[in-house]
Amino acid sequence: MSNELEQVAQRKAKLAELVALGVPPYPVRFDRAETISAVAAAHGDTTGDVLEADQPQTRVAGRIMSIRSFGKANFLVLSDGLSRLQVYVRADSMPALDFEIFKRLDFGDHVGVSGRVFRTRTNELTIWAASITFLAKCLLPLPEKWHGLTDVEARYRQRYLDLIVNVEARKVFETRARVVAGIRRFMNGRGFLEVETPMMQPLAGGALARPFVTHHNTLDMELYLRVAPELYLKRLTVGGFEKVYEINRNFRNEGISTQHNPEFTMLEFYEAYVDYHHLMTMTEEMLAEVARDATGGLECAFNGHVISFAAPFRRLSLRHAAAEAAAERLGRPVTELDMRDREAAAAVARALGFEVKGAHGAGKIATTVFEGLWEDRLVQPTFVFDFPTEVSPLSKQKPDDPDTVERFELYAGGFEVANGFSELNDPVEQRRRFEGQLKDRAAGDAEAHQMDEDYLRALEYGLPPTGGEGIGIDRLVMLLTGSPSIRDVILFPLMRPISDSRS
RNA sequence: GGGCCCGUAGCUCAACUGGCAGAGCAGCAGACUCUUAAUCUGUUGGUUGGAGGUUCGAUUCCUCCCGGGCUCACCA
Numbered sequence: 241m242s243n244e245l246e247q248v249a250q251r252k253a254k255l256a257e258l259v260a261l262g263v264p265p266y267p268v269r270f271d272r273a274e275t276i277s278a279v280a281a282a283h284g285d286t287t288g289d290v291l292e293a294d295q296p297q298t299r300v301a302g303r304i305m306s307i308r309s310f311g312k313a314n315f316l317v318l319s320d321g322l323s324r325l326q327v328y329v330r331a332d333s334m335p336a337l338d339f340e341i342f343k344r345l346d347f348g349d350h351v352g353v354s355g356r357v358f359r360t361r362t363n364e365l366t367i368w369a370a371s372i373t374f375l376a377k378c379l380l381p382l383p384e385k386w387h388g389l390t391d392v393e394a395r396y397r398q399r400y401l402d403l404i405v406n407v408e409a410r411k412v413f414e415t416r417a418r419v420v421a422g423i424r425r426f427m428n429g430r431g432f433l434e435v436e437t438p439m440m441q442p443l444a445g446g447a448l449a450r451p452f453v454t455h456h457n458t459l460d461m462e463l464y465l466r467v468a469p470e471l472y473l474k475r476l477t478v479g480g481f482e483k484v485y486e487i488n489r490n491f492r493n494e495g496i497s498t499q500h501n502p503e504f505t506m507l508e509f510y511e512a513y514v515d516y517h518h519l520m521t522m523t524e525e526m527l528a529e530v531a532r533d534a535t536g537g538l539e540c541a542f543n544g545h546v547i548s549f550a551a552p553f554r555r556l557s558l559r560h561a562a563a564e565a566a567a568e569r570l571g572r573p574v575t576e577l578d579m580r581d582r583e584a585a586a587a588v589a590r591a592l593g594f595e596v597k598g599a600h601g602a603g604k605i606a607t608t609v610f611e612g613l614w615e616d617r618l619v620q621p622t623f624v625f626d627f628p629t630e631v632s633p634l635s636k637q638k639p640d641d642p643d644t645v646e647r648f649e650l651y652a653g654g655f656e657v658a659n660g661f662s663e664l665n666d667p668v669e670q671r672r673r674f675e676g677q678l679k680d681r682a683a684g685d686a687e688a689h690q691m692d693e694d695y696l697r698a699l700e701y702g703l704p705p706t707g708g709e710g711i712g713i714d715r716l717v718m719l720l721t722g723s724p725s726i727r728d729v730i731l732f733p734l735m736r737p738i739s740d741s742r743s
Numbered sequence: 744g745g746g747c748c749c750g751u752a753g754c755u756c757a758a759c760u761g762g763c764a765g766a767g768c769a770g771c772a773g774a775c776u777c778u779u780a781a782u783c784u785g786u787u788g789g790u791u792g793g794a795g796g797u798u799c800g801a802u803u804c805c806u807c808c809c810g811g812g813c814u815c816a817c818c819a
Contacts, residue, residue, distance in 0.1 A: 246788055247753060247770055310782090311775040326779075347769070360777045384754040384768050386780050391754090393811045405754090449818070494818050495744090504819070595816095649819095656819055687818080712819055725812095738810065 247381045254344040255377045261340055263374050270352040270375055273299040276320035279357065280365065288359030298367060299354040300325065301375060303404070304347055306385055314342065315366075318353065321403075321410065326366040327353050338372040347385075348378025348404075396733050415534050416717045416729055420487060422533035423507055423713075426526050432483040432509060437472035439465060439489065445695065446470030446634070448687040449492040452502075465491035469508050470634065470708065471695045474663060477510045477706050478698045485509035487713065498725040499655050502734050505713040510663070514707040516646045519660040520623050523650060523709065524551035527621070527716070534720050541722050542653050545619045553621040553650070558610050561624065565613035566592060579606040580643060599683050603628025603643065618651035627661075633673040633689050635661035650711075653719050660709030667699035 259265050274282075279298050283291065302318030302325070309315075314329040331339045333355075345351065352373035360366050383389040388405040395402040395409065402409045424434065442461070444451035446468030454463050469486050476484050489503045496502065511518070531538055531549040538550045559579040566588050567574040578584040585605040586596045594608050606628055614624070625648040629637055635645035647661035664670050673689075674696070680688035717729040727733035 245753065250770065306779080308778055308781060309775085310778065313776045313778075315778055315781090317779075328777075330776075360779090362777065362779075364777085364779070366777085381753040381769060384780095386768065387755040389754070391750090391811090393750090394754095396811090447819080490819085492818070495816080497818085498813080500818060506819085659819075710819085715819075736810065 245381070248379055251346055251377065251379050251381075254346065255379070257344055258341060258374060261337065263337070263341055265374075266376060267374070270301050270373060271299070272301045272352060273297075273354075275322075276300050276302050276318055276325045277323040279325055279367075280323040283357055283365055286365075288363065291358050296357045297354070298357055299352065300367065301350065301352040301373075303378070304345060304349050304351060307345065307347060316342075316345070316351070316353075316369075318351070326360070326364050327355070328358075328360070328366050328368045329372070330369075334369055334371055338369075341372050341374050345374075346378060348380075348382045350375040350378075392727075393735075396727055397735055397738075399731050412717075412721045412723060412729060413731060415721050416713075418534040419530055419717050419720060420505075420713065422530040423487065423526065423711075425533075426529055427485045427507075427509060430483065430522075432485045432511070433481055435473070435476060435481070435484050435486055436488065437466075437469045437476075437486060439491075441466050441472075443690050443692050445689060445692050446472075447490075447492075448633075448689060450494055450686050452491050452493045467492050468506070468710065470710070471692060473508060473510050474703060474706065474708065475695065475698045477512055478701055478703050482512035482704075483510070496734065498727070499715065499718075501714065501726050501730055504726070504730075506710045507713055508708070508710040510706055510708040512704040512706050515662040515705070516625070516648055516660055516707055519707045519709045520553075520555075520625075520648055523623075523658060523660070523711070524549075524553055524621075526711075530716075531720060540720050542719050543619075543722075543724060545653075547620060547652060547719055549621060553623055555623045555625060556614070557626050558624050558628070559606050559626070559644075561614060562606050562610035566609055569613065579609070585609070599680065599685070601628075601630045603630030607631050615651065615656075616654040619654055621650060621652040621657075623648045623650055632661065633677050634664055634670075636664045636666075637669075653715075655715060656712070657715050657719070658709060658711040660707065663703065663706040663708050665699060665703035665706065667696050670699055671696055 255265055279300060283296070300318065302320045305317040305319045305324060307314070307316055312330055316327040316329060317324050318327055329342050352375055353367055353369050353371070355367045355370040358366055358368055383401060383405045389395055389401055427434070440454065440463040442463060444464035444467045447470065449467040451464040451467050454465065455461070456463055468490055469488070473484055473486060485507060487505065487507050490506050491503050493502065494500065527549045528538055528551055531540065539546050539548045559576045563574045563576045563579050570588070570591055574588055578588060580602050582602045585602045589596050589605045589609050592609060592612065594612050596605055610624070626638070626644050627635065627647040629643050629645050632645040632647050635647040638644045638646055645661060649656050650658035664673065674691045677689035678691060681690070714726050714729050717723070718726060721729060723729050
């Protein structure tokens with residue numbers, strides 16, 4: 241695109257003509273009396289007769305979404321992003337200069353209009369323009385008004401264009417904002433304190449994931465973008481904040497897919513003196529309330545299914561469900577006990593076609609079997625509970641069963657939405673778990689947890705019995721907006737830059 | 744990273760088995776006093792993502808590269 245587009249040159253020429261007429265090309269402000277949405281709302285039900293009697297005056301601003309000319313009668317459609325309103329333009333109703341401005345307007349320009357509100361013969365709510373103020377030029381031609389912008393790559397790369405021409409795109413992000421606001425309302429209403437913990441951490445802890453690495457110049461030190469806020473939030477619980485939460489970004493240097501973006505938003509919260517049973521109930525209540533706030537109901541259409549957030553959610557014990565599904569698939573008995581035995585579980589997993597590595601214990605294998613057989617079948621919200629200790633280095637063991645922790649994951653739409661557990665608060669056991677992770681790390685597992693001495697020290701001061709949970713906001717919004725890709729619910733998803741051999 | 748698919752005008756899309764690269768919208772010029780995907784007449788706009796190759800001839804076939812989508816693997 242080295243040669244300037246003809247249409248861009250034409251639009252620049254029109255702008256130059258306005259300047260020649262003495263019109264400021266980029267004025268600093270426009271005092272509108274009300275928004276277009278407000279006009280539409282105020283007069284949405286007013287009849288033309290009433291409007292003729294009242295002659296309501298208004299002064300609005302917006303982007304031109306279409307221009308239709310009929311010789312002496314002309315129509316503009318203005319948008320304030322939310323609503324659209326028609327403007328009736330004729331030369332004999334406004335100063336000569338204003339009509340000269342009108343003649344040089346393009347689809348996409350910003351204008352201010354004042355005039356009276358009336359209804360046309362076709363009953364369309366319209367402003368009869370008494371003046372037009374030029375506010376800003378759209379130099380680049382916008383996508384077509386009828387089909388909009390459908391190229392997904394362009395929609396992600398140039399989200400501003402997507403938002404201008406695709407109303408549904410805007411609605412997704414409005415719903416997202418309502419989801420986040422609804423969660424804050426829910427948490428605040430329960431006495432939780434919203435906090436912000438470091439995103440740049442000397443140790444990337446709190447989740448099993450590969451971090452991004454960065455560098456601080458003055459301190460000359462390596463820093464990691466956080467993979468989770470977990471260990472800092474629990475330090476706060478040690479410090480006496482009994483109910484804390486954080487809604488913010490996590491960063492994981494891993495694959496990109498329809499369900500994974502390198503940066504994603506999590507709600508993470510901790511509450512002293514509760515266990516994972518309490519968290520599951522609270523999650524049911526939260527999601528029902530948030531769904532109702534954001535969408536008006538408990539049900540949402542996703543991927544050809546209707547997902548209901550009505551409580552109670554289904555509950556599945558991980559090893560039990562893994563054994564049951566494996567037995568069904570293999571046509572021979574598989575017991576929960578098999579899922580606890582390294583060799584029996586490995587045999588089952590291999591028979592099912594899953595990879596079993598030498599370092600994998602029974603717990604990791606049982607989890608693999610479960611995820612392989614169940615994950616995409618869990619369309620309705622389902623709590624999967626009682627995870628193997630082996631795959632849960634920060635969770636508390638069940639009192640009568642050291643191989644199992646009090647942990648659950650919530651699945652919906654075929655993917656994981658939340659993860660919560662009774663927090664491990666025994667510093668001796670936590671050190672043992674970290675040491676186990678170090679062995680995995682030494683064996684080549686780049687996602688294994690690192691030793692965090694300061695966190696252990698915090699635990700030594702005494703973390704009360706605590707329940708903690710993380711909820712993936714992007715995925716929740718996917719479900720609530722029926723978006724099949726996480727990129728549809730992230731305003732600016734990460735894209736590879738365009739190189740010279742393109743564009 | 745593997746597999747499959749896609750990339751043509753500003754946008755949305757055509758172009759049969761390899762035979763002059765087109766339409767609608769947008770734009771430009773004109774007509775039109777209430778239209779709303781306005782209509783009508785005329786018209787501009789292309790290195791077909793990039794670089795090579797095969798061929799008399801490539802949007803079409805082949806190779807490599809760039810970007811994207813779906814999917815598998817990894818992960819949340």
